[in-house]
Amino acid sequence: MSAPRRAPSAPRVTLDTPVTYLKGVGPARALALARLGVQTAGDLLYHVPHRYEDASTVKRIAELEPGMDGTVIGRVISKGVLPTRKGLRVFQAVVRDASGMIEVSWPGQPFLDRTIEKGDLLLLSGTVRFFHGRQLQPREFVNLGAEEEGTAGGRVLAVYPATEGLSFKQIRGLVDAHLDALLPQVTEYLPAPTIARAAVPPLPDALRMVHRPTSIAEAMAGRARLAFEELLSVQILHRRANALARESRHGIAFQNRRDLTTKLKAALPFELTGAQTRALREIVFDMTSPRRMHRLLQGDVGSGKTVVALFAALLAMENGWQAAVMAPTELLAEQHLRTFTKLLAPLGIVPVLVTGRLGAKARREAATLLAQPAPLLVVGTHALVQEATAFSRLGVAIVDEQHRFGVEQRKALGAKGESPDVLLMSATPIPRSLALTLYGDLDVSILDEKPPGRQPVTSALRPESSRERVLQFVERELDKGRQAYVVYPLIEESEKTDLKAATVAYEELSEGAFKGRRVGLLHGRMPGDEKDAVMRAFRDGALDVLVATTVIEVGIDVPNATVMLIEHPERFGLSQLHQLRGRVGRGGEASYCILLGDVGQEAAERLHILVDTEDGFEIARADLRLRGMGDLFGERQSGQPTFRVADPLRDEELNEIARAVADEMLGADPELTAPEHAGLRKALGSRYARSLELFRVG
Numbered sequence: 001m002s003a004p005r006r007a008p009s010a011p012r013v014t015l016d017t018p019v020t021y022l023k024g025v026g027p028a029r030a031l032a033l034a035r036l037g038v039q040t041a042g043d044l045l046y047h048v049p050h051r052y053e054d055a056s057t058v059k060r061i062a063e064l065e066p067g068m069d070g071t072v073i074g075r076v077i078s079k080g081v082l083p084t085r086k087g088l089r090v091f092q093a094v095v096r097d098a099s100g101m102i103e104v105s106w107p108g109q110p111f112l113d114r115t116i117e118k119g120d121l122l123l124l125s126g127t128v129r130f131f132h133g134r135q136l137q138p139r140e141f142v143n144l145g146a147e148e149e150g151t152a153g154g155r156v157l158a159v160y161p162a163t164e165g166l167s168f169k170q171i172r173g174l175v176d177a178h179l180d181a182l183l184p185q186v187t188e189y190l191p192a193p194t195i196a197r198a199a200v201p202p203l204p205d206a207l208r209m210v211h212r213p214t215s216i217a218e219a220m221a222g223r224a225r226l227a228f229e230e231l232l233s234v235q236i237l238h239r240r241a242n243a244l245a246r247e248s249r250h251g252i253a254f255q256n257r258r259d260l261t262t263k264l265k266a267a268l269p270f271e272l273t274g275a276q277t278r279a280l281r282e283i284v285f286d287m288t289s290p291r292r293m294h295r296l297l298q299g300d301v302g303s304g305k306t307v308v309a310l311f312a313a314l315l316a317m318e319n320g321w322q323a324a325v326m327a328p329t330e331l332l333a334e335q336h337l338r339t340f341t342k343l344l345a346p347l348g349i350v351p352v353l354v355t356g357r358l359g360a361k362a363r364r365e366a367a368t369l370l371a372q373p374a375p376l377l378v379v380g381t382h383a384l385v386q387e388a389t390a391f392s393r394l395g396v397a398i399v400d401e402q403h404r405f406g407v408e409q410r411k412a413l414g415a416k417g418e419s420p421d422v423l424l425m426s427a428t429p430i431p432r433s434l435a436l437t438l439y440g441d442l443d444v445s446i447l448d449e450k451p452p453g454r455q456p457v458t459s460a461l462r463p464e465s466s467r468e469r470v471l472q473f474v475e476r477e478l479d480k481g482r483q484a485y486v487v488y489p490l491i492e493e494s495e496k497t498d499l500k501a502a503t504v505a506y507e508e509l510s511e512g513a514f515k516g517r518r519v520g521l522l523h524g525r526m527p528g529d530e531k532d533a534v535m536r537a538f539r540d541g542a543l544d545v546l547v548a549t550t551v552i553e554v555g556i557d558v559p560n561a562t563v564m565l566i567e568h569p570e571r572f573g574l575s576q577l578h579q580l581r582g583r584v585g586r587g588g589e590a591s592y593c594i595l596l597g598d599v600g601q602e603a604a605e606r607l608h609i610l611v612d613t614e615d616g617f618e619i620a621r622a623d624l625r626l627r628g629m630g631d632l633f634g635e636r637q638s639g640q641p642t643f644r645v646a647d648p649l650r651d652e653e654l655n656e657i658a659r660a661v662a663d664e665m666l667g668a669d670p671e672l673t674a675p676e677h678a679g680l681r682k683a684l685g686s687r688y689a690r691s692l693e694l695f696r697v698g
C-alpha cells in the first residue's frame, strides 16, 4: 500500500508527530491509541503485531470436513444471537467463499454481534465439527472488515493488538498509511558489532519486516530485533538504576550480635535447611552493610520462608529496632502471629497484631507500643501502612506475598521510619534469570529445598468415571480424622455460572457423598470477614471439607488437611495448581492431590507435568513456556513490567546476549557517553525511560 497523497501544504509526518495530527485520528482514537502506548507516529512503528496469519495456507470452505482443523476466509452473509437450552447465548454467522459456505459459532460470546457485520470478511481458524451440518468453532479470528476478497490471500497478515474503540484493522490502516514515509527517517542506533552479535537485522529493516513481512520467518526475524533492543534496554536501565541505588541507598548497618537470633536457633524445633541458611546469610550480609537491603526471597511452597523472615526481624530487634511483617489478608497475618508467638515464647517476646479488624482500644494500645522506641515485632495487614500506624524506629519491613500488594503499598511500608531494610517474599517461584529481569533492582534469594521429613504429595489425574471411587477415597481420609479441600475454578467472564457450580456441588456433596460431615463453602463473592470466618473454621478443625470456588488463601497452613481435590483442573495454570497442592502435605501424614475430570489430550499432557514433579521452579518454567508471563500469577500483577515485544523466558537466548552486551558496554562506558553510544543513550531516554518507573520497587 502506498503512502496517502498529501496536499502540497500538508506538513510532513515525522517520527515525533503526535498521532492527533495524523489524518483519521480524532480525539477518541487518540485516546484509544494512548491506551496502547502510542502517542507519536514513531510509537506507531513500535506498535508491533502480536501474531501473524499466514494467509497463503488458507483452505477453501468446501474442503473443510468435521474433525479437521483449518483456516478459511469468508464473507458474512447472515448472523444473529441464539439462546441455547442451557441458557448460554451463542453468536452465529454463516460465511461464504467462492467454494461454499459454513456455519460459524461462538458460544457464550453474544457481544460479537456488535462488532461483526453482515458483509465483513473474516479470517477464521478453528476446528470443524458436525452439528446439524458442518460447523466451525473458531479458536481465533480476524475481522478484515469490508475489504476486497483476495487482499488477504497469498501473503502474511499482520494482526495488531487492538483496544476498545480501535480495531486491529484501523490500526493496520494507520500503520500502512504512514510506514513508507516514516521508515526512511529511522536510523540504526545500536553499534554494528552489537547487531552482529545478536544476529538480528538493522532497525529500519526490522520494522519493515514486522509490519509488512513476506513470510512468517521474516516477521520473526524482525521481531527478534525489537525484542533484543527491548531486553538490552531493560538490562542497561536496571544496571544503571542498581548502580545509582547502591550509591544512594543508605540504610541501617545492623550488627550481627547473635543474641536473639542465636536464641531462636536454639529454641527451634527443627534444623534450618541448607537453602534457609544460605538465604539467611545473604540477608544478614545485606542488613549488616550500610547499604539499604532490597531483597526478594522466593520460596517454593512449604519451603519455610516464614522462619527466615523471623530471623531477619530478630536481627533488627536485637539492635534495638522494630520489625514489621505485612501479609495480604487478615487470615495470613493472624497465622503469622500464631507462628511467631509460638516460636518466640521461649525468648519471652510477644508479637503485636495490627489489622483493620482491631477495635479502637486495641488499636490505641498497638499505637502506643509502636510509638515507643523499643524493639518490637509487629505483624499485620495493609493497615500497617496507614498513616495512623506510626513506627518510632522501623528497622526492617517484610512483605509477604509481595505480588498481592500494589507498588504503592509496598513503597509505603518501606517509607516508614528512616529507610528500613526491605525484604519481599513470594511463593510464586520463577527462574532466577527471569527474576533478575523482572525485578532488576532487587537482589534475589531462593529457597529451593523442602524441610526434611516431608511426605511427598501423591498426585493423580482421574477421569470422570472414577468420581465415585475418588469420593470414597476422600471419605476414608475423613474417617481417619483428616480434612479435605474441594476446589472449583473461577472464570472471570461468568462468576455467576461459577458460583452456581460450586453452590450446587456444595449442596450435592453435603447431602450426598459427605452427608453427616461438616462441609463449608467459600467463594469469591463472599464478604471478606465471612470468608475469613469459614477459613478459620476449617483451620480450627470445625469443618471437615472445604468446598471453594476461588483460590484458597495462598499460604494457608492447615497441616491436618491431607486431600486436595481439584475439579476442572484444565482450567487452572500449572503454577496455580502447584500452589493449591502446596496446601496439603504440610503435616507428617501422607497427602493427596487429585485432579478430577475428563480433559483433552493437550490438557492431560500439561497436567502430567504437575503430576510428575513437585519442583515449583520446574513447574513455573513449564507454565511460562506454555502460557506466557501474563498468566503466571493468576491475575495480572500491579507493578509488573510489561514487555511489549520480548518475552524474557521465551527469548532466553536473546536475553542472555543482551545481558552480556549490557555488561560489556557499561563496563567500558558506564555513563554511555562515548560517541558510538549516543544513539542508544537517546533511545533509552525517549523510548524506554518511561517503563523504568515500573521496575522500581521501593
Ligand SMILES: Nc1ncnc2c1ncn2[C@@H]1O[C@H](COP(=O)(O)OP(=O)(O)OP(=O)(O)O)[C@@H](O)[C@H]1O
Residues within 6 Å of the ligand: 270, 271, 272, 273, 276, 299, 300, 301, 302, 303, 304, 305, 306, 307, 427, 451, 452, 554, 555, 556, 557, 582
Ligand atoms: N527447616 C525446617 N525444618 C522443618 N520444618 C520447617 C523448617 N522450616 C520451616 N518449617 C515448617 O514448615 C512449614 C511451612 O513453612 P512456611 O509456612 O514458612 O512455608 P512457606 O514457605 O511460607 O510456604 P507456603 O508458601 O506454602 O505457605 C511450617 O510449619 C514451618 O514451621
